[in-house]
Amino acid sequence: MMHSKPSTPPRRSEATRKAILDAARERFATDGYDRATIRAIAKDASIDPSMVMRYYGNKEGLFAAAVAIDLRLPDPGSLTREDVGRALVTHFLSMWERNEVLTALLRVGVTNEAGAERMRGIFGDQLVPVARRMCPDPEQAPARAALVSAQLLGLALTRYVLRFPPAVDLAPEEVVAWLAPTVQRYLTAPYPA
Amino acid sequence: MMHSKPSTPPRRSEATRKAILDAARERFATDGYDRATIRAIAKDASIDPSMVMRYYGNKEGLFAAAVAIDLRLPDPGSLTREDVGRALVTHFLSMWERNEVLTALLRVGVTNEAGAERMRGIFGDQLVPVARRMCPDPEQAPARAALVSAQLLGLALTRYVLRFPPAVDLAPEEVVAWLAPTVQRYLTAPYPA
DNA sequence: TTTGGGTGTCAACAGGTGTTGGCCTACAGT
DNA sequence: ACTGTAGGCCAACACCTGTTGACACCCAAA
Known part of the structure; x- marks a missing residue:
């Protein structure tokens, strides 16, 4: 049996x-x-x-x-400097659409210090290496990763947590088309000012 | 009496x-x-x-x-199509730096449905008119306002709530220099795809 | 059959929550 | 002097929270 x-x-x-x-x-x-x-x-x-x-x-x-999960960023080595923006946005979007763990993490991170710390750890450990590999000066990597985080988490916030209707209604391809150039610029453009 | x-x-x-x-x-x-x-x-x-x-x-x-406060966006009529991005980011930043009401609103909006509704109302009522006035097709105004909201709220989230160190350390001028072109593009660039 | 541990329920504790009503005190109007 | 009222504190209510320990059940091993 x-x-x-x-x-x-x-x-x-x-x-x-x-x-x-x-x-x-x-x-x-x-x-x-x-x-x-x-x-x-x-x-x-x-x-x-x-x-x-x-x-x-x-x-x-x-x-x-x-919330024990890692967001499995693609290997930084497999990303080209030309389409890293599109690749990152696409990956993040499919990650958030697929499971609710990230929504939980974001919602808790906002009110719970332990959750915030976990969030800092994830995005710091995963995004900074990518930035370090893509941006002109490795010393700028944390700042550039923070800018990318701001854009991506802002999308998640308005789309999955606050549920702004226009943000919810955007098709995934539209999101990628709008955000990819932004992320691309934050990572690879020369530092302004 | x-x-x-x-x-x-x-x-x-x-x-x-x-x-x-x-x-x-x-x-x-x-x-x-x-x-x-x-x-x-x-x-x-x-x-x-x-x-x-x-x-x-x-x-x-x-x-x-x-949280009874309005974020007193500058009169849409006083904004020019050329520097609306810079103007919005500057205003938004000084607003958040100055008082903690907006942080409270964001933090509550994430866990409280009434707070989320208020947030939707504020950004919908204040940002959509600006978008309608700036963007090519008024019908796209809500989507464009949502994109701007995502970028601005994402910055607030990482800088004032989650407190990513690199986001906190960015000087206000740096934030403006990075985000202004993004906001500008979300409002005025031709619709992609 | 008896043992014994994994699986599960029940009832309770101690503390914190929003909220309420009663009571006290200061003080201006008469 | 008396009185009405606004400002304030106290004790309590009913409920909900995370957490705990005692007890019942199933089912395989001895």
């Missing part, structure tokens, strides 16, 4: 763990850290709140597990 | 009202809607929590009073 796998006995609780994590991601994404109560998450996952504590320790642990 | 007295009878409570409002603005700006408790605001204002209720009804009323 149950073809036993010698090494890893499939714990029956894996399904529950996943249900909790899915519910948590959705709640954090739509409600933010404070309003996403453990009780609500547990109810969404159809289990008792105490199970959340058993599997993830406490609310912070649950959040950490729920 | 209050007769209009020559010297306006300065209610003694005006000072308290103002103290409450100031404390509320600061708390909302730094903590967001949920974490900014009435008790904490009252303590900051050195009065009893019940006074907040008496003067502002409830927490929502307090928030509404605390």
Whole structure:
């Protein structure tokens, strides 16, 4: 019947763990850290709140597990200096459209210092190397990465969090067509002033 | 029936009202809607929590009073098509540097639907007219205003809320030099694709 | 069958929340 | 002097929060 796998006995609780994590991601994404109560998450996952504590320790642990994801930027080496803007915008857009983890991260980062720190870490660690490789003077990399972050996160903010209707209605190709030159310029143009 | 007295009878409570409002603005700006408790605001204002209720009804009323501000965009008629980008970015930046109300509004808008609605209203009502006046086809005004919002709010997000160090360290002139061409393009360039 | 641990529920605790009503005090109008 | 009223504090309400410990269930191993 149950073809036993010698090494890893499939714990029956894996399904529950996943249900909790899915519910948590959705709640954090739509409600933010404070309003996403453990009780609500547990109810969404159809289990008792105490199970959340058993599997993830406490609310912070649950959040950490729920947003444990890296945004898998393409290898900086595979980007050409000519179309890095388009490539970055396309990648970010598909990333945000696909899963709600990033929305959760943004929403929490705004009200929770730990979330803000995580956000700083992700964008600093992932975007700065790209900037360092693309821009004229490596010393300017952090500033240029910050400008790119501002443009990309601003789009995410208006489109996925604040939901400005015109921002929501933009087709992905339109977003790319508008933002790609901006990102391109922030990374590769000579430093102004 | 209050007769209009020559010297306006300065209610003694005006000072308290103002103290409450100031404390509320600061708390909302730094903590967001949920974490900014009435008790904490009252303590900051050195009065009893019940006074907040008496003067502002409830927490929502307090928030509404605390963020009752318009961002006084320059008259669209006074803007020229050539430097609207620079003018908008400069104005936006000085507005955010000066007072914390906008930070409070942004922070709350992310977790509170009423705050988000207010944000949509402000930027829709103020930025769309400018876009309508500047862009080639008035029908594109909302989309172009949304793009400008994304860029400007993204800057505010990274600089004043998430506090990315490189974004914080940018000098105001640098911000203007980088963002003005972007805003300019979003408003006046021909529609791509 | 008995054991025993993984899985799950239930009830409760201690603390914090927005909000309310009662009571006290200062002071201007009569 | 008395009185009305506005400004202010205190204690309490009802609810919700994260978190905990005790108890029941299932099901495989001994």
